[in-house]
Amino acid sequence: MSMTMEQIALEKKSSATVATCRFCGSALHHTFTDLGMSPPCESNLSADQLNQMEGFYPLHVFVCEHCFLVQLEEYVSPEHIFTEYAYFSSFSDSWLAHAKAYTELMVKRFQLGAKSLVVELASNDGYLLQYFVEQSVPVLGIEPAVNVAKEATKKGIPTLVKFFGQEMAAEMVRDGTQADLILGNNVLAQVPDLCSFVAGMKTLLKPHGVITLEFPHLMRLIEGNQFDTIYHEHFSYFSFLTTMKIMAKFGLTVFDVEELSTHGGSLRVYARHEQDTSHPVTERARELADREEKAGFTRLETYFSFDEKVKESKRKIMTFLIEAKRAGKSIAGYGAPGKGNTLLNYCAIRTDFLDYTVDRNPYKHGKFLPGTHIPIFAPEKIRQTKPDYVFILPWNLKNEIREQLSYIREWGGKFVVPIPEVEVF
Numbered sequence: 330m331s332m333t334m335e336q337i338a339l340e341k342k343s344s345a346t347v348a349t350c351r352f353c354g355s356a357l358h359h360t361f362t363d364l365g366m367s368p369p370c371e372s373n374l375s376a377d378q379l380n381q382m383e384g385f386y387p388l389h390v391f392v393c394e395h396c397f398l399v400q401l402e403e404y405v406s407p408e409h410i411f412t413e414y415a416y417f418s419s420f421s422d423s424w425l426a427h428a429k430a431y432t433e434l435m436v437k438r439f440q441l442g443a444k445s446l447v448v449e450l451a452s453n454d455g456y457l458l459q460y461f462v463e464q465s466v467p468v469l470g471i472e473p474a475v476n477v478a479k480e481a482t483k484k485g486i487p488t489l490v491k492f493f494g495q496e497m498a499a500e501m502v503r504d505g506t507q508a509d510l511i512l513g514n515n516v517l518a519q520v521p522d523l524c525s526f527v528a529g530m531k532t533l534l535k536p537h538g539v540i541t542l543e544f545p546h547l548m549r550l551i552e553g554n555q556f557d558t559i560y561h562e563h564f565s566y567f568s569f570l571t572t573m574k575i576m577a578k579f580g581l582t583v584f585d586v587e588e589l590s591t592h593g594g595s596l597r598v599y600a601r602h603e604q605d606t607s608h609p610v611t612e613r614a615r616e617l618a619d620r621e622e623k624a625g626f627t628r629l630e631t632y633f634s635f636d637e638k639v640k641e642s643k644r645k646i647m648t649f650l651i652e653a654k655r656a657g658k659s660i661a662g663y664g665a666p667g668k669g670n671t672l673l674n675y676c677a678i679r680t681d682f683l684d685y686t687v688d689r690n691p692y693k694h695g696k697f698l699p700g701t702h703i704p705i706f707a708p709e710k711i712r713q714t715k716p717d718y719v720f721i722l723p724w725n726l727k728n729e730i731r732e733q734l735s736y737i738r739e740w741g742g743k744f745v746v747p748i749p750e751v752e753v754f
């Protein structure tokens with residue numbers, strides 16, 4: 330049966346719009362959640378940009394029916410996102426402590442010393458590598474954001490300003506560089522070309538080297554209703570099972586895993602060359618794989634319940650805010666993290682609900698959140714204006730923020746976190 334011209338045109342149109350899986354290449358047909366249109370979350374605006382047109386891109390997340398990789402299409406180019414990245418990790422105390430503890434653990438467990446080389450992918454301003462330097466372990470950072478890499482170099486952390494992938498890894502090996510430890514914290518999710526990235530790690534790793542990767546755990550995202558951790562910079566959302574599958578395709582074996590509380594629940598995955606038997610697969614790696622299997626992470630239906638949970642969450646947040654405003658209360662935001670912008674744009678929360686937000690990062694002061702145009706001030710603004718509620722956007726840091734801002738109790742102020750459920754305390 331031959332197709333009419335109209336059918337051919339339709340066929341073409343749909344094949345042009347159906348996205349394919351970033352890992353296995355299958356067509357993506359199944360929605361995980363659809364948060365509508367949102368601006369790139371790190372693109373804070375200056376006052377003179379407020380009257381200009383802003384780019385909004387879909388936050389439509391799919392799940393692959395073959396490999397179960399949960400993913401967002403690449404709508405915004407990484408060059409656009411990362412060349413002037415405004416996020417400096419050094420500004421969170423608990424994150425620094427986490428980084429320091431990690432370096433001590435690695436030096437001890439894998440006996441790193443003056444002859445080793447640690448390479449960090451997306452090394453930011455060198456906040457983590459500095460602790461290896463303190464322990465006399467040679468380091469090399471790779472960081473695509475120019476302004477952030479400059480800060481690292483100032484601190485004496487050797488840093489290459491580049492996007493990591495197979496091509497770069499091959500060049501490094503040609504120049505005689507190979508790593509004993511390759512680490513990537515919160516970078517795997519942000520890599521558009523996942524396959525080139527993993528292949529690059531395989532190439533760069535010494536025969537007995539170890540890779541550790543930290544990223545938010547999809548299981549915790551679903552359980553904890555963390556829809557706001559979805560944003561354009563996060564292309565992929567990993568279960569442990571899917572991670573193992575991805576690594577295996579490139580000849581890497583995941584031999585250990587830790588479940589961490591960072592970023593609402595992350596995994597630290599340990600991998601090595603498949604032929605390197607010096608690190609046997611641990612019981613806890615087997616246990617987590619088993620737990621995910623039992624929880625249904627290899628069945629499509631498991632992924633379908635999330636979207637309705639997200640919608641209900643929006644209704645609850647809106648109910649709280651509307652009731653508070655009707656009662657004449659003032660509400661200020663705390664923090665200007667990427668995840669805040671997903672939540673604010675999805676729920677359409679502007680200065681009609683939040684008067685302003687504050688952030689410890691001076692780089693953000695005087696700017697406005699993308700899409701919602703909520704102004705960002707220094708934290709002192711809260712003491713000056715005494716809001717009834719402080720709405721904590723980086724809810725994963727709520728305990729730290731509660732301590733820092735305990736003075737809001739002086740005027741009867743209360744904290745609110747929106748995720749996993751609206752909670753006032």
Ligand SMILES: [Zn+2]
Pocket residue numbers: 350351352353354355393394395396397398
């Ligand atoms: Zn796939």
